[in-house]
Amino acid sequence: MFRSDFFISPLEHLFPKFDGILPALLATGLPGGFLIANALIKRFAFKQTDFHFFGGDMIFSGTVLFTSTMLREMSLGHIPGPQGAVYWVLSLVLFFLWLLILAMGKPKLRWLSVVAAIIGALIFSCCSAITWSMVVPKTGG
Amino acid sequence: MTALGIILGFTISGASALLLPLIFPATPKKNELSEDLDRAARTAHNLQLRLEQAKRAAESEATAAH
Numbered sequence: 001m002f003r004s005d006f007f008i009s010p011l012e013h014l015f016p017k018f019d020g021i022l023p024a025l026l027a028t029g030l031p032g033g034f035l036i037a038n039a040l041i042k043r044f045a046f047k048q049t050d051f052h053f054f055g056g057d058m059i060f061s062g063t064v065l066f067t068s069t070m071l072r073e074m075s076l077g078h079i080p081g082p083q084g085a086v087y088w089v090l091s092l093v094l095f096f097l098w099l100l101i102l103a104m105g106k107p108k109l110r111w112l113s114v115v116a117a118i119i120g121a122l123i124f125s126c127c128s129a130i131t132w133s134m135v136v137p138k139t140g141g
Numbered sequence: 142m143t144a145l146g147i148i149l150g151f152t153i154s155g156a157s158a159l160l161l162p163l164i165f166p167a168t169p170k171k172n173e174l175s176e177d178l179d180r181a182a183r184t185a186h187n188l189q190l191r192l193e194q195a196k197r198a199a200e201s202e203a204t205a206a207h
Binding site (some may be wrong): 016018019020021022023024026027028029030031032033035036039041043044048049050051054055085110113114117118120121122124125 | 142143146154156157
């Protein structure tokens, strides 16, 4: 029982819950749109010539989104203790992954940067999906 | 249907990163540029040597004609 309460139940909250196909598609697919918009603006408006740290940009955006939403939900008392602990650990893991993805961009190899961008975009999608599921809808007036 | 949305969303998100090499085409590296410069300098030097050779030949021909 203790095991179920303390480990299984909080982990269950990490799995995204959506009302239908459109919210699911928006929450997980939109980070890809942000990545492309970021790339197009940097390439054509600011004449940037490389994309080696785009994965880092993506994962950092996802981490900030996740952490800020987590802090808001915690301050409102919407997240119970064990679930909050899991979210904190996840937040630390995300910051560690951010450093890892930035390190992948450091050698400035094109294929490695593409792999880093794919991982970064997918993690941003995960953050977005978890954040979407984390927010407790307002009830009543 | 929700699972389909999640799978589609993740696929779009991951696949969008594959467009980055198209948006940012590869630029020649510094080494390649310096190799090009070296090659151009060698060509210019060879041309200069040939020009000097041709000048000397013309001068000697002119001297012989006198």
